[in-house]
Amino acid sequence: MMKFNFKKSILKIPFFLILLFSIIIYSCRKGNKEPARLPAPLNDAKSWYESVYPANSGNSLQNQAAGKSRDLSQWIKPDWQHPVMYNRYGQSVIEMPVDPEAKFGSSYQLNKKRCNPAYSRSYYLLMTDGKKREAYILTIIADSAYINNDLSKLDHNTYRKHDPDFSGTILYFTPRGSYLGGYGYRNGQLMASGTEDTDTNKTPRVQNVNTGRLIANTVKQVCTDWYVVYYVDGVYQCDEYLTTTCVNVDDGNPSGSGGNTPPPPPPCPPGMHVGPPVTPPCIPLAVESVEGGNRLKTNYVPPPPPPGDGGMPPPTAQVCSVDPPRQPCPSAPDPCELLKKAKQKFATAFNTQRNADVLAKPGTNEYGSNLNLTSLSANTYMNTPITTNGTNSWMPNFTWNSTNGFSIGSVHRHQSAGPSPNDVFSLIDHLSNPDLVTSGASSIKFYRDNAYATIVSNTTTYTVTVSNWAILSQMFLDYNQDRNGYEEAFQNKATEYKNKMNLDEASATNKALMEIFSGAINLYKSPSNSTNYVITDIDKNGKLTITTCPDK
Amino acid sequence: MKKTLVILLLSTIGTFTCKAQLIHSTEDVKLILPKGTYKLTKQEVDALPGIKLSNKINQSGGMPYNYQLGSLYIGLFNVNKDSMNNDLPREKRFQDEGHLFLQSNGNNSYNSVIKRMGKNHVLLISYTINDTGYYRFNYQNEAKTFTQAGKIEYPIADKEKATALLNEILNSIQFIE
Known part of the structure; x- marks a missing residue:
């Protein structure tokens, strides 16, 4: 049996006490100097924060x-x-x-x-x-x-x-x-x-029906800073200060909840x-009021x-x-200015003579001529031949080089009708011409800015220019799905207008053309052998309109 | 009693089997459309298969009178009494010029002719686009004061039917002068 030695045990007590005390002291010191280790996600978040x-010293709140x-x-x-x-x-x-x-x-x-x-x-x-x-x-x-x-x-x-x-x-x-x-x-x-509301109008608006009579109450705003x-x-x-909010009150009662x-x-x-x-959307030049009063x-x-x-x-x-301030809408390009600029290309003395020469060709076949600038910097045309395809439609022979000239336009003859979809789409068809494509962006821009197609008849000269190439490109996709179908639909439309509205061939085809192409093209017309062009378009009621410019 | 039943039976059968011809009649003209022809509503006209390229090009008032006989579509204008639309050579030039695109695109089906029919004249135009055949006609009275214009559209497989229909219509036109 083991014997308990009290003397030895007594001697060991101070040692244990010192050890215990040291552990406690050490633990306390550790707790004061270093916080408990944080879990990894929290530690990452703390490091990031x-x-x-x-924390910068000297940047206290005050x-x-x-x-x-x-x-x-x-x-x-x-x-x-x-x-x-x-x-x-x-x-x-x-x-x-x-x-x-x-x-x-x-x-x-x-x-x-x-x-x-x-x-x-x-x-x-x-x-x-x-x-x-x-x-x-x-x-x-x-x-x-x-x-x-x-x-x-x-x-x-x-x-x-x-x-x-x-x-x-x-x-x-x-x-x-x-x-x-x-x-x-x-x-x-x-x-x-x-909601922020800075409108301070006080307008009678709410009707009180409790008394059996309609009495206008005053609606006003109560704002809170x-x-x-x-x-x-x-x-x-x-x-x-954060902001100010306002609520409408009716006779002192908030209209909210x-x-x-x-x-x-x-x-x-x-x-x-x-x-x-x-x-913000631009401010229209003329605003139609749809609601009156404040x-x-x-x-x-x-x-x-x-x-x-x-x-x-x-x-x-x-x-x-902050939104940029509303600006007045840019005014639409002055159509007369557009005509004036375009005429510098399609109404030169050369054009007038060439139109007359095409019109003077014998018979009823379509005759036509390419109108090729000698260079992009000049306003002179090459003396291109007047040609025909016999009983077929006349087709332009587009060129884009210094030898044969730069085909910004063409003229061909019709018997009685105005321009057709084919005449319009020929303008965009030329954009895929390899010579034009390889000539670079500035040449293509020049072509887009100046391209035209002139159609002459015994009574009228028509010139078509493009006002919106993007729209016309979209329509060109439709056209290319079924060119015959597209032209047939156009001719059908014109025939209906001729029969139903007793329009002559020129008016019927002009109306059909602008119903289809309004917004994509400009249609100018003048009496034969004249440069007194007017602008033809169609209004929202489908009626043909004529705009005569001061400087024709 | 037996007789009554027989009469009733025959009447019923007659009602179902004997489709009456349709008479197209306005204040200026009367013409007979064959059995089985029915008038199309605007919605039915809009739903007809045709050229569906874009809304803009398909928007038009259409023809005032629209009929269907099987696979054949018949469109009729009002009678034209103005001088411009009674000038058949002029109309022919307009249509010839307006259809030049066909030949340019390699389609040689277009044909137009002004023919005499008894004392009257008719401008007849025919062509095909894709799988659809077209007859256009402008039938004019002897005095050249009234013209009934119209058209027939048909699947090219039904050309014979369409030609017979065209003849039937032209032969039945009676102007009310």
Whole structure:
């Protein structure tokens, strides 16, 4: 049997006590100097946060310039020791309270009324989709009616969840203090977003029918200035103006859903909006008024759909931008100026003589001639021959070289009809000519800017130019599906107009042509052997129109 | 009783088997369309197979009177009483020029002729595009003051039927002068 040696044991006690004390001391020192090791994801997030939002000494809240949003990252930081990690909306979320060391508090001020900062909680949200990280500060400000003297209810509401009867406001900021937007809750339901509205018209609009008589009530706007207010240990430090929201009121009753807290302000200051700048439509030169009288602008924005998982709507990395001012619409090119410019090419003395020569050819066959410039810099034409295809249609022989000339135009004879689709499409058909294609972009542009087709008949000279190559290109695709079918449809249309409306051949074909090509081509016409051109088009009622220019 | 039944039976059979000819009649003309012809509504005309290249080119008021007989389409204009549309040589030139594209594209089916029919004249035009045959006609009275214009479109396989229909129409035209 073993014997207990009291003397030996007594001697060993101080040694154990010293050892135990040393362990305790060491443990305490370790706890004071180094925080507990963080899990890897949290450690990565912390490293990222501290690199993006480094704390700079001497840049405290009070030292920051007024008028700019306060850089909260220089004042507060996440409480890394109390993270809650979860996934939401496909993102890994780390939710942390604000480090209590800063004794930070925030709330909002509506006009001159400050909300109790005790009803507010702020959380850091660090989110990542595996590729990109973002950090936000979520401030949850509960209504006093919801709190009802039970501050513990604040703990029920975070990014991930909220009480079914939560009433209050949530605001999102960046760690640098930029306001990103917010949402209002009433009895657990999302409210419509507050909207900026600067219209101050006060217009009788709403009819009161309670008395049996119709009495015009006054609808006016009640506006609220929004501020975010910062506190340290419950003591006011500073506030910062966010924006102003307005709601319409009828006889003093808000037209919205009522209640103590208005919906939160939009994320952008007045005059700005979320997202990239949008170029507004131009201001038409003449605006047709469709509504009379002053109208009150309401700018109602419906509430967002609830997230559906019991949590708060997510923040968005919104960028506020200012739209460029509306500009007057550019006036459409003056058609007479266009005609004047085009005539420099198709109404030269050479053209007039060539038109007459083509018209003077004997018989009824189609005769025609290419109109080839000697060079792109000159306005002189080569003396090209007048040719015929016998009983067939005349076809231009396009060239684009210095030897045979540059075919910017052609002229051929018709017996009675005006230009046909084939005459129009020949202009675009030439764009695939190998000589033109290989001559380069500037040559092609020159061709597009100057191309024309002239058709002469016994009474009238027609010249077609292209006003919109893009539209014509699209139509050319249709034409190439079935050229015979396209021409037949055109001739059928013209025949119908001739028979039904007793139009002559020229008018019937002009009408059919412009019904098809209006917006893609310009159709000019003049009496034979004249350069007194007028502009032919079709109006919205399908009637042919003639525009005579001052300088014909 | 037996007689009554026989009469009733014959009447019923007659109703189902004896399709009456359709008379196209306006204040200026009367013509007979063969048995089985029926008038097309605008929706039916729009639904006809034809050239469907683009909305712009297919938009038109169409012909005032539209009929169908089997696979054959018949379109009729109102009678033209103006001088321009009573000038058959002029109309021929217009159509000849307007169809030059066919020959240029290698289609030699176009033919036009002004023929005498009794005391009257008719401009007859025929051609085919793809698988569709076309007859156009301008039938004119002796005084050259009334012209009934129209057209027939047909699948080329039904050319004989279309030709017979054309003759039947032309032979039945009676102007109300």
